[in-house]
Amino acid sequence: MMTDDSNPTLPSLRTLPLPKRRDEVARLAGLAREEIERALATGGLDCDTADAMVENALGTLALPFGVAPGVRVNGVDYLVPMAIEEPSVVAAASHASKRVRSAGGFKATVDPSMMVAQIEVHDVADPAGALLRIEEAQTELVRRANEAVQGLVARGGGAKRVSTRDLGDGMIVTHVHVDCRDAMGANLLNTVAEALGARVAELAGGTLGLRILSNYCDERITRVTASLPVDALGDSRTKGIDAARGIARASLFAERDPYRAVTHNKGIMNGVDAVVLATGNDWRAVEAGAHAHASRSGAYRPLATWRLSDDERSLEGQIEIPLALGVVGGALRAHPGARLALALLRVTSAAELAAVAAATGLATNLAALRALSTEGIQRGHMALHHRATAAKLPR
Incomplete structure (x- = not known):
């Protein structure tokens, strides 16, 4: 959750050097810079803690820990922590959430736990x-x-x-x-x-x-919707109506073809899993439950769908996903990185965390479908991939 006095015009974190980025996130989250430094100094987890958490530990394996700012859910803006190795996912969540935020943000309902x-x-x-x-x-x-x-x-x-x-x-x-x-x-x-x-x-x-x-928590469903005017989907290269029609067609493709539905859902889980992993929750359980839910009709189906309104003025999206998440117990007590993630989010319940995770999944789905139906997925994804690897690979 972002502080009440945060500027409604969100900063462009990607343009800042990493130390300045931490300063800005600390300001937005109402945390001391030292809290972020302390939690992430060793990749979020020190070796002694890792040794206590699992058997035969040798050390730790770090993942990039990023943040998607301004994900608005039920009128509240969140700094969403995301732990993931894949380039473009954090950027996709941020960019799509910005589009949805301008139209009022995501709306979520969550079943009892x-x-x-x-x-x-x-x-x-x-x-x-x-x-x-x-x-x-x-x-x-x-x-x-x-x-x-x-x-x-x-x-x-x-x-x-x-x-x-x-x-x-x-x-x-x-x-x-x-x-x-x-x-x-x-x-x-x-x-x-x-x-x-x-x-x-x-x-x-x-x-x-x-x-x-059972990890299929079909009584613990999170539902999120988003509605955007088609103009919010346009840019200098693509008209909003063309992007909206492309997204709706891509959604229909996933609804009719399980081969496409699997990849469609993978794009959703890019966002969901990154939040689940950052907050110290069980992403394998979430994945298993999500795919069981996608198959509940007897055929594998998309977890999220998008439709153009009858007058073609707005694009309507929705996701339904079982999410068993916690804000107490488990790895949260032991893992400094997970505790930092929850401090950034400032959620007060498991239901609130589930709403944010599902909204992030719907955001990454929207970003992927828009890219696929306009310029193609490789343009932005591979640019970030090459930036991430070109200077880092062993010579």
């Missing part, structure tokens, strides 16, 4: 009876679950309900639906699944199998 803990039971002789007994024991199971995560319950979260499914061949699965509040929730969900496993197997009359969370 509901996640699923799964308990699988096999060798069930009477699946229909097992499902009935488990459903009748719902009150007991919810109580047992909440006894296992009392800290979460104290924060207003916890298990809310139980559901069951027959998977065939004597295998059933029980879902415990848990409100994880501002945590991503993996450890909480696994704790719940293990606490209830034996009792669920007893009720089912079968053999206890896996007890683990």
Whole structure:
């Protein structure tokens, strides 16, 4: 989040040398310059911390840590931290967000932080009876679950309900639906699944199998929209209406062809993953859940779509994506770079972080589709790629 007194005309960070860029970001974020220096001095993570975080650590592998300024979501401007190695992604997010910001910014809604803990039971002789007994024991199971995560319950979260499914061949699965509040929730969900496993197997009359969370959080969906007048998409080389029509056609292409949809979604995840990684969240879980959601109809589909209005005066975009993110727990406590990222964002909840991440993904999608449908993707991308590598490669 940017400070309330920040200039509505955002600075062109790319024209500043790196030290001046840090000064400007510190000013915009209301941080001391030393906080940025301290967090990023060793790539955001020192070797001793890395050794405590993973097994057999040898050191750290740094990624560029950039920022996209002025991403406006629900009327609030954010300095969005992005950790990514690919050239042009931060620039794309910044440029597209500037276009959307001039038209009022992104609008986001976020579902409650509901996640699923799964308990699988096999060798069930009477699946229909097992499902009935488990459903009748719902009150007991919810109580047992909440006894296992009392800290979460104290924060207003916890298990809310139980559901069951027959998977065939004597295998059933029980879902415990848990409100994880501002945590991503993996450890909480696994704790719940293990606490209830034996009792669920007893009720089912079968053999206890896996007890683990699901990373497909289809009850934790983030939706973001953007509306731009077509003139906002033009430049000296391309008329706005031509760019808008090209973007809408590119969207339709992704909706009809899974080969294109995969690359379309990759462009979305460029933005989403960069925010998720910068903030110390689990980008592999986010990727898996996003692609599962893209396939929920039985065919692989784009997560974001763009349409021209009937009068061709505006371009309307929307994204729907499951996002299980946290602003407490996990790597956030240990990773100085992740803590800096959250300090730059100044978000107050996991839902707010999800809204910003999804908006950034919609921004990188818009930038990619505009480039593809006008000058071609290589013009800007390869210029930045050559700048990034020409002077850095070993001789």
